[in-house]
Amino acid sequence: MNATELLADRRQAILDHRSELPPVEPDLLHLLELPGDLPEHLSIAEAAELTGLTAHTLRYYERIGLVTVGRDAAGYRSYDPQAMARIVFVTRLRASGMSIGAISHYLELVHQGPDTEPERLALMQEHRASIQRQLRELQLALAVTDYKITVYGGTAAP
Numbered sequence: 001m002n003a004t005e006l007l008a009d010r011r012q013a014i015l016d017h018r019s020e021l022p023p024v025e026p027d028l029l030h031l032l033e034l035p036g037d038l039p040e041h042l043s044i045a046e047a048a049e050l051t052g053l054t055a056h057t058l059r060y061y062e063r064i065g066l067v068t069v070g071r072d073a074a075g076y077r078s079y080d081p082q083a084m085a086r087i088v089f090v091t092r093l094r095a096s097g098m099s100i101g102a103i104s105h106y107l108e109l110v111h112q113g114p115d116t117e118p119e120r121l122a123l124m125q126e127h128r129a130s131i132q133r134q135l136r137e138l139q140l141a142l143a144v145t146d147y148k149i150t151v152y153g154g155t156a157a158p
Contacts, residue, residue: 038081041072047079051087058087064100066090066107096131 038050048055061067062077067086072078079087093103106123109116146156 038084040080041070042079042084044077044079047077047084047087050084051091053087053091061087061090064104066100066104093127096127097134098127102127 039046042050044055044058047053047058051058058067058069058077058079062069067083067090069083070078070080090103093106094100098106102123106120109120109123149156
């Protein structure tokens with residue numbers, strides 16, 4: 001099973017078990033997958049453009065072991081769907097505030113195999129709680145901002 005098929009299976013699992021999960025907007029599920037028409041191999045420039053990361057960041061992720069990248073016959077980096085899926089996953093975790101160290105630890109646990117699933121679960125549950133705290137803080141910041149907008153005679157957006 002290639003990375004694109006794996007992501008499609010994971011997406012379907014999310015859809016199948018939706019009632020057991022906290023609500024997720026359907027239009028956000030695309031963030032868990034890559035476009036289906038990706039070439040089998042991408043250059044670093046193409047991977048950077050697709051992910052919104054810089055080539056420097058992609059090389060850094062490779063250097064510290066967050067992603068494994070193949071090389072073409074000329075020795076240039078060649079990003080296959082599995083590497084791209086890993087980059088998307090790492091990017092989502094970084095955007096949610098997970099540290100590079102925690103991501104690296106999580107990926108090492110994945111590499112160690114299924115016996116580490118309880119530790120991975122605990123790590124993700126802890127991270128989820130952190131995201132929930134961040135959301136509460138952002139909701140408070142939004143409320144304060146809305147209040148100030150109304151104080152100055154404006155109307156806060158719904």
